[in-house]
Amino acid sequence: MHLVEQPISSPVTGASADASVTGLATERLEAELIGIVGSRAVQLHRLLHLIAEYDRRGVWVTWGVASCAHWLAETAGIEVCTAREQVRVAHALVRLPLIDAAMSDGLLSYSKVRAITRVATPDDQIELIEMGQRHAAGELGRALAARDRDRLEDR
Numbered sequence: 001m002h003l004v005e006q007p008i009s010s011p012v013t014g015a016s017a018d019a020s021v022t023g024l025a026t027e028r029l030e031a032e033l034i035g036i037v038g039s040r041a042v043q044l045h046r047l048l049h050l051i052a053e054y055d056r057r058g059v060w061v062t063w064g065v066a067s068c069a070h071w072l073a074e075t076a077g078i079e080v081c082t083a084r085e086q087v088r089v090a091h092a093l094v095r096l097p098l099i100d101a102a103m104s105d106g107l108l109s110y111s112k113v114r115a116i117t118r119v120a121t122p123d124d125q126i127e128l129i130e131m132g133q134r135h136a137a138g139e140l141g142r143a144l145a146a147r148d149r150d151r152l153e154d155r
Contacts, residue, residue, distance in 0.1 A: 038106065045104050052090035085114065092117035098125035102132070111137040119144055 021029065051072065054060065060071035072083040089110070093100040099116060102108045108116070112132040120128050128144075135143045 041103075041106060041109065044110050048086065048090040048093055051087055052094050055087055055090070089114050089117050092120065096120050096122065096125055099129060102129045108132045109137060112140055115140045115144060119148060 055068035060068045065071045069083040073080040116128045
Protein backbone atom coordinates (compact mmCIF):
# COMPACT_ATOMS: atom_id res chain seq x y z
CA MET A 1 0.00 0.00 0.00
CA HIS A 2 2.99 2.32 -0.24
CA LEU A 3 2.78 5.35 -2.46
CA VAL A 4 6.00 4.52 -4.26
CA GLU A 5 5.70 0.87 -5.29
CA GLN A 6 7.38 1.07 -8.65
CA PRO A 7 11.04 1.87 -9.17
CA ILE A 8 11.79 5.55 -9.33
CA SER A 9 13.75 6.68 -12.36
CA SER A 10 17.35 6.86 -11.29
CA PRO A 11 17.96 10.09 -9.42
CA VAL A 12 21.11 12.08 -9.91
CA THR A 13 23.48 10.96 -7.17
CA GLY A 14 27.02 11.32 -5.98
CA ALA A 15 29.51 13.48 -7.82
CA SER A 16 27.19 14.05 -10.78
CA ALA A 17 24.57 15.55 -8.45
CA ASP A 18 27.15 17.97 -7.12
CA ALA A 19 28.26 18.84 -10.64
CA SER A 20 24.69 19.44 -11.80
CA VAL A 21 24.18 22.17 -9.20
CA THR A 22 27.64 23.48 -8.42
CA GLY A 23 28.02 24.74 -11.98
CA LEU A 24 24.78 26.73 -11.91
CA ALA A 25 24.97 30.50 -11.97
CA THR A 26 23.55 31.96 -8.76
CA GLU A 27 20.60 33.52 -10.58
CA ARG A 28 19.74 30.17 -12.18
CA LEU A 29 20.14 28.36 -8.85
CA GLU A 30 17.81 30.82 -7.14
CA ALA A 31 15.28 30.72 -9.98
CA GLU A 32 15.21 26.92 -9.92
CA LEU A 33 14.78 26.85 -6.15
CA ILE A 34 11.92 29.35 -6.28
CA GLY A 35 10.26 27.43 -9.10
CA ILE A 36 10.42 24.13 -7.26
CA VAL A 37 9.18 25.67 -4.00
CA GLY A 38 6.23 27.21 -5.84
CA SER A 39 5.45 23.97 -7.62
CA ARG A 40 5.57 22.02 -4.36
CA ALA A 41 3.18 24.52 -2.74
CA VAL A 42 0.67 24.05 -5.57
CA GLN A 43 0.98 20.27 -5.33
CA LEU A 44 0.60 20.34 -1.55
CA HIS A 45 -2.57 22.42 -1.85
CA ARG A 46 -3.98 19.87 -4.29
CA LEU A 47 -2.87 17.01 -2.04
CA LEU A 48 -4.78 18.52 0.89
CA HIS A 49 -7.97 18.71 -1.18
CA LEU A 50 -7.51 15.10 -2.27
CA ILE A 51 -6.98 14.03 1.35
CA ALA A 52 -10.17 15.79 2.48
CA GLU A 53 -12.20 14.13 -0.26
CA TYR A 54 -10.64 10.71 0.35
CA ASP A 55 -11.48 10.98 4.04
CA ARG A 56 -14.99 12.28 3.31
CA ARG A 57 -15.62 9.21 1.16
CA GLY A 58 -14.22 6.89 3.84
CA VAL A 59 -12.29 4.91 1.25
CA TRP A 60 -9.51 4.19 3.73
CA VAL A 61 -11.88 1.79 5.57
CA THR A 62 -11.48 -0.71 2.73
CA TRP A 63 -7.79 -0.99 3.62
CA GLY A 64 -8.63 -2.06 7.19
CA VAL A 65 -6.90 0.87 8.88
CA ALA A 66 -8.14 2.92 11.82
CA SER A 67 -8.42 6.27 10.06
CA CYS A 68 -7.56 8.28 6.99
CA ALA A 69 -4.48 9.51 8.84
CA HIS A 70 -3.33 5.93 9.42
CA TRP A 71 -3.86 5.12 5.74
CA LEU A 72 -1.97 8.26 4.70
CA ALA A 73 0.88 7.54 7.13
CA GLU A 74 1.35 4.05 5.77
CA THR A 75 0.86 5.00 2.14
CA ALA A 76 3.13 8.06 2.19
CA GLY A 77 5.65 6.69 4.68
CA ILE A 78 5.13 9.52 7.18
CA GLU A 79 4.45 9.68 10.91
CA VAL A 80 0.82 9.25 11.96
CA CYS A 81 0.95 12.60 13.81
CA THR A 82 2.05 14.31 10.58
CA ALA A 83 -0.72 12.57 8.66
CA ARG A 84 -3.31 13.55 11.31
CA GLU A 85 -2.26 17.16 10.96
CA GLN A 86 -2.54 17.01 7.18
CA VAL A 87 -6.04 15.53 7.45
CA ARG A 88 -7.00 18.24 9.96
CA VAL A 89 -5.69 21.03 7.73
CA ALA A 90 -7.33 19.45 4.68
CA HIS A 91 -10.75 19.52 6.35
CA ALA A 92 -10.17 23.04 7.66
CA LEU A 93 -9.50 24.32 4.15
CA VAL A 94 -12.86 22.95 3.03
CA ARG A 95 -14.67 25.06 5.65
CA LEU A 96 -12.40 28.12 5.36
CA PRO A 97 -12.61 29.19 1.70
CA LEU A 98 -10.69 32.46 2.05
CA ILE A 99 -7.75 30.76 3.73
CA ASP A 100 -7.94 28.02 1.11
CA ALA A 101 -7.78 30.63 -1.65
CA ALA A 102 -4.87 32.41 0.06
CA MET A 103 -2.90 29.15 0.12
CA SER A 104 -3.87 28.38 -3.47
CA ASP A 105 -2.70 31.85 -4.56
CA GLY A 106 0.62 31.41 -2.75
CA LEU A 107 -0.12 34.09 -0.13
CA LEU A 108 0.19 31.61 2.75
CA SER A 109 2.53 28.64 3.08
CA TYR A 110 1.41 25.30 4.47
CA SER A 111 3.22 26.10 7.73
CA LYS A 112 1.23 29.30 8.11
CA VAL A 113 -2.05 27.65 7.10
CA ARG A 114 -1.41 24.88 9.61
CA ALA A 115 -1.03 27.43 12.40
CA ILE A 116 -3.94 29.60 11.29
CA THR A 117 -6.40 26.72 10.91
CA ARG A 118 -5.91 25.79 14.55
CA VAL A 119 -7.77 28.94 15.57
CA ALA A 120 -9.66 30.10 12.47
CA THR A 121 -13.38 30.51 12.15
CA PRO A 122 -15.26 31.52 9.02
CA ASP A 123 -15.69 34.99 10.56
CA ASP A 124 -12.01 35.85 11.15
CA GLN A 125 -10.39 34.54 7.98
CA ILE A 126 -9.41 37.94 6.56
CA GLU A 127 -7.78 39.02 9.81
CA LEU A 128 -5.86 35.74 10.03
CA ILE A 129 -4.71 35.90 6.41
CA GLU A 130 -3.39 39.41 7.06
CA MET A 131 -1.60 38.17 10.19
CA GLY A 132 -0.13 35.31 8.18
CA GLN A 133 1.23 37.73 5.63
CA ARG A 134 2.73 40.02 8.31
CA HIS A 135 4.52 37.32 10.30
CA ALA A 136 7.16 34.76 9.46
CA ALA A 137 6.01 31.16 9.83
CA GLY A 138 8.02 30.70 13.02
CA GLU A 139 6.52 33.82 14.61
CA LEU A 140 2.93 33.26 13.56
CA GLY A 141 2.03 30.75 16.28
CA ARG A 142 3.18 33.19 18.97
CA ALA A 143 1.29 36.06 17.32
CA LEU A 144 -1.88 33.97 17.18
CA ALA A 145 -1.49 32.99 20.85
CA ALA A 146 -1.01 36.64 21.80
CA ARG A 147 -4.12 37.57 19.80
CA ASP A 148 -6.17 34.96 21.65
CA ARG A 149 -4.80 36.10 25.04
CA ASP A 150 -5.70 39.70 24.20
CA ARG A 151 -9.22 38.65 23.23
CA LEU A 152 -9.67 36.75 26.49
CA GLU A 153 -8.45 39.72 28.54
CA ASP A 154 -10.89 42.04 26.72
CA ARG A 155 -13.86 39.95 27.84
